[in-house]
Amino acid sequence: MILFENVSFRYPGAEEWVLKDVSVEIKKHEFTAIIGGNGAGKSTFCKVINGLIPYYYVGDFEGKMSINGEDAAASNVASLSSKVAYVYQDFENQLVRPKVLDEVIFSPLNYGYKDYIERGKRALELLDLTHLADEYVWQLSGGQKHLVALAGALALTPEVLIIDEPVAQLDPAHAIQLYEKLKYLHSELGLTILVIEHHTEFIANYCKDVMLMEKGSVKWKKPVKEALNSVEELTEKHIHPPQVTMAAFHERPLSEQLPVTLEEAGRWFENYTIHEKGMPFTVSPEKQQSIVEFNGVHYGYKTLSRKIVPVIKDLQLQIKTGDRIALVGSNGAGKSTILKLISGLIKPLQGDVFYKGDSLKKVSPEKRAEKIAHIYQNPEEMFIEDEIRKDISFFLKVRNHPAQEEITNRIVQQFNLEVLKHRDGRLLSGGQQRRASLAIGLAMQPEVVLLDEPTASLDIATRKKMIAMLGELDSSVKAAVIATHDMQLVAEWATRVVVLNRGEVIADTTPQELFSNQFLLREASLVEPQIVSLCHELKIHPVELTIDGFLRRIKWEESASECFSKVL
Amino acid sequence: MSVFQKFFSKLTVENIKIELMRTAYGNEPTPLAKLDPRMLILWVLIYSIIPWLTHNQTILIGLTLFTAVLAYMSRVSPLLIFLLIVGVISQFTYLVFAAMFLGNSFTVLIAVIPVTMKVATVSLATMAVFTSMDPEKFSDALLKLGVPGKFSFGVSYGYRMLPILIEEYQNIIHSFRLRGKLPAKPGFLYSRYVFYYIKMCIMAFYPMMLNTAKRTRTTVEVLEVRGFSYTLENNIAKDIKLNYLKMTKYDYYFIGISTLITALIYIVGYQFPL
Numbered sequence: 001m002i003l004f005e006n007v008s009f010r011y012p013g014a015e016e017w018v019l020k021d022v023s024v025e026i027k028k029h030e031f032t033a034i035i036g037g038n039g040a041g042k043s044t045f046c047k048v049i050n051g052l053i054p055y056y057y058v059g060d061f062e063g064k065m066s067i068n069g070e071d072a073a074a075s076n077v078a079s080l081s082s083k084v085a086y087v088y089q090d091f092e093n094q095l096v097r098p099k100v101l102d103e104v105i106f107s108p109l110n111y112g113y114k115d116y117i118e119r120g121k122r123a124l125e126l127l128d129l130t131h132l133a134d135e136y137v138w139q140l141s142g143g144q145k146h147l148v149a150l151a152g153a154l155a156l157t158p159e160v161l162i163i164d165e166p167v168a169q170l171d172p173a174h175a176i177q178l179y180e181k182l183k184y185l186h187s188e189l190g191l192t193i194l195v196i197e198h199h200t201e202f203i204a205n206y207c208k209d210v211m212l213m214e215k216g217s218v219k220w221k222k223p224v225k226e227a228l229n230s231v232e233e234l235t236e237k238h239i240h241p242p243q244v245t246m247a248a249f250h251e252r253p254l255s256e257q258l259p260v261t262l263e264e265a266g267r268w269f270e271n272y273t274i275h276e277k278g279m280p281f282t283v284s285p286e287k288q289q290s291i292v293e294f295n296g297v298h299y300g301y302k303t304l305s306r307k308i309v310p311v312i313k314d315l316q317l318q319i320k321t322g323d324r325i326a327l328v329g330s331n332g333a334g335k336s337t338i339l340k341l342i343s344g345l346i347k348p349l350q351g352d353v354f355y356k357g358d359s360l361k362k363v364s365p366e367k368r369a370e371k372i373a374h375i376y377q378n379p380e381e382m383f384i385e386d387e388i389r390k391d392i393s394f395f396l397k398v399r400n401h402p403a404q405e406e407i408t409n410r411i412v413q414q415f416n417l418e419v420l421k422h423r424d425g426r427l428l429s430g431g432q433q434r435r436a437s438l439a440i441g442l443a444m445q446p447e448v449v450l451l452d453e454p455t456a457s458l459d460i461a462t463r464k465k466m467i468a469m470l471g472e473l474d475s476s477v478k479a480a481v482i483a484t485h486d487m488q489l490v491a492e493w494a495t496r497v498v499v500l501n502r503g504e505v506i507a508d509t510t511p512q513e514l515f516s517n518q519f520l521l522r523e524a525s526l527v528e529p530q531i532v533s534l535c536h537e538l539k540i541h542p543v544e545l546t547i548d549g550f551l552r553r554i555k556w557e558e559s560a561s562e563c564f565s566k567v568l
Numbered sequence: 569m570s571v572f573q574k575f576f577s578k579l580t581v582e583n584i585k586i587e588l589m590r591t592a593y594g595n596e597p598t599p600l601a602k603l604d605p606r607m608l609i610l611w612v613l614i615y616s617i618i619p620w621l622t623h624n625q626t627i628l629i630g631l632t633l634f635t636a637v638l639a640y641m642s643r644v645s646p647l648l649i650f651l652l653i654v655g656v657i658s659q660f661t662y663l664v665f666a667a668m669f670l671g672n673s674f675t676v677l678i679a680v681i682p683v684t685m686k687v688a689t690v691s692l693a694t695m696a697v698f699t700s701m702d703p704e705k706f707s708d709a710l711l712k713l714g715v716p717g718k719f720s721f722g723v724s725y726g727y728r729m730l731p732i733l734i735e736e737y738q739n740i741i742h743s744f745r746l747r748g749k750l751p752a753k754p755g756f757l758y759s760r761y762v763f764y765y766i767k768m769c770i771m772a773f774y775p776m777m778l779n780t781a782k783r784t785r786t787t788v789e790v791l792e793v794r795g796f797s798y799t800l801e802n803n804i805a806k807d808i809k810l811n812y813l814k815m816t817k818y819d820y821y822f823i824g825i826s827t828l829i830t831a832l833i834y835i836v837g838y839q840f841p842l
């Protein structure tokens with residue numbers, strides 16, 4: 001259906017080719033994942049398909065791309081993109097109209113379809129969004145916005161759908177919901193779907209083929225099972241196969257067929273015996289001192305109709321020295337609100353927050369900042385200076401701190417920002433921005449650090465580095481609180497998990513217990529790491545939270561007959 | 569809590585955002601909202617000219633009252649009314665002070681009243697109209713009146729971006745507060761605090777503009793992909809889209825009644841000039 005023949009492209013004036021001699025065929029009704037590191041040319045490849053390249057971004061274009069046998073050279077953006085729908089990674093910027101219905105009729109209207117309203121409505125129906133038709137776009141949640149962007153793209157009844165990193169900005173429950181919709185579009189409507197995706201667990205569950213790109217060329221395109229079995233090649237390129245595949249690979253690297261989904265892994269590990277493990281060894285905590293305390297706190301926000309929507313209800317919570325707390329719960333459960341209440345960006349409607357026993361009611365955010373650092377979900381909004389070094393020293397400078405130079409230099413080194421320190425934070429990559437935002441927070445030398453989604457929209461390799469960095473926080477702060485959707489982060493980092501549901505704490509426990517309790521997981525719409533699911537599948541109890549832990553608990557029992565046959 | 573403190577506790581970025589969005593989109597079924605947007609634009613244009621053509625104070629009082637009634641019927645946001653009052657009062661006082669300083673006479677007080685009423689009439693009329701017409705209708709009306717498509721789209725897109733911009737701005741201000749340092753003493757009449765906040769509000773603009781500029785890259789591509797440039801070149805969508813704009817009897821009644829009331833005000837004004 002889509003045929004690339006020796007396609008190369010470079011931006012005008014650039015030396016490097018962004019696409020180099022790409023020849024590949026995407027057949028009708030494929031569901032293909034495109035993987036590859038940063039700068040591998042994934043987005044560029046997709047933009048050739050909808051004609052943005054070379055018709056909008058004019059540059060040196062060589063070779064030939066055709067859709068359904070029609071040469072794209074004789075076409076234009078308008079006619080190509082009415083066949084090829086595109087959903088961007090930063091989908092929020094894709095929504096250009098105020099209301100949901102306006103948004104989905106925008107494209108059909110622009111292309112002059114008389115039945116534009118019906119088309120829009122049909123697209124909404126397809127994704128079960130009809131009830132949102134009259135809502136204003138900015139009042140929707142992230143997951144809903146993504147679906148609206150998708151509906152807007154589907155309203156043109158395209159043949160091909162391209163989605164750029166759909167789950168990067170969604171919480172796990174919404175990510176699954178999105179992929180279920182894609183599966184439906186693929187199987188029921190026969191759409192050809194291309195996703196740019198880092199999360200191999202989704203690839204294994206939903207995609208049929210995988211295409212690996214590197215430095216502007218297509219390395220290979222294989223069926224999903226075969227592709228994800230190339231564990232060594234993928235890890236070398238910083239792409240991490242599913243946890244179950246990794247576990248199996250570490251167990252028997254030479255195995256011909258590694259499992260890629262949970263189901264397959266269940267069968268693969270069937271013949272293993274499981275070590276019993278006593279209840280986890282718990283250190284009786286030293287006498288913990290309470291630092292932050294919530295006492296009957298209520299909070300709510302106002303809507304357009306001036307009504308107050310409750311977000312936090314009667315919160316009682318103590319944060320103690322040495323705590324590594326993960327706040328978890330679905331979107332809108334009140335995680336970020338709790339962080340803002342601590343740092344003073346918002347004030348409780350009722351109740352009070354205490355810091356070491358003193359009420360914070362009359363304490364300004366500026367004053368609280370001397371003890372508490374709050375790091376945003378979106379690092380861009382923390383860059384208030386024109387270079388990172390100035391951002392890091394801002395806090396110390398306005399306070400005329402005597403050791404500002406030393407502290408700044410130390411932090412710059414500690415976070416490996418030596419090369420980047422004179423650059424504007426906005427121009428860095430996602431991973432570098434996170435690192436810089438963490439550095440800004442720690443330069444304040446806080447006692448308590450609050451982080452909002454520190455691993456969101458990072459690729460897997462950067463995310464691992466981030467988790468390691470968070471592991472070292474203990475040496476410099478007394479307590480850390482992270483609001484997150486990332487269950488792998490919870491599993492590997494937290495010592496205490498506070499589960500929120502609709503503004504109320506429904507559990508305050510350890511990661512171990514959270515992941516053993518499937519009822520609780522479901523109630524808070526959380527999705528456990530795959531390795532935990534595998535433990536449930538194999539009835540390993542208590543569950544293990546990491547691949548290493550899992551590997552220590554299983555043992556390959558070669559049956560006697562097999563040993564015998566080997567001897568012979 | 570004093571009235572003053574109570575007021576300032578309500579003057580948060582969040583509340584201002586809500587009031588602005590209510591003015592823009594929070595459409596209630598008021599009499600003016602049912603009108604064709606073109607009629608509203610025409611009406612507000614006329615009413616921003618009329619007051620400047622007369623010195624008759626009776627007429628000016630009448631016009632101010634008429635537009636005030638319309639503004640009341642359109643349920644204009646209290647915040648806007650408050651800003652109008654502050655604006656009018658401050659303008660009035662500074663004109664009086666200036667005149668007294670230069671002319672040293674209290675008669676200027678009376679001379680300034682007509683100007684103030686003219687400004688009030690125009691502001692009230694504008695507020696009534698823009699509360700009754702959401703940006704979508706405004707943009708469609710402009711398009712129908714022959715304004716280029718890029719401009720009319722810009723109007724509606726600008727409004728659509730407003731809440732996002734305000735939120736971004738708010739977050740950046742928060743960023744300053746989370747790292748900044750309040751002056752140790754409030755100073756005379758809180759002057760140091762005020763200076764601190766004003767400085768912060770100005771400094772926060774620069775990062776906001778840069779962040780916004782970064783976002784628009786995707787938006788520009790999207791407009792291309794979703795056929796916006798295509799429709800500008802071909803003009804196909806225009807007719808389909810604007811089909812719903814029709815002048816009805818109601819519109820003619822409105823312009824009729826408006827003219828009648830204005831005429832009445834003029835007649836009374838000429839009969840009983842103040």
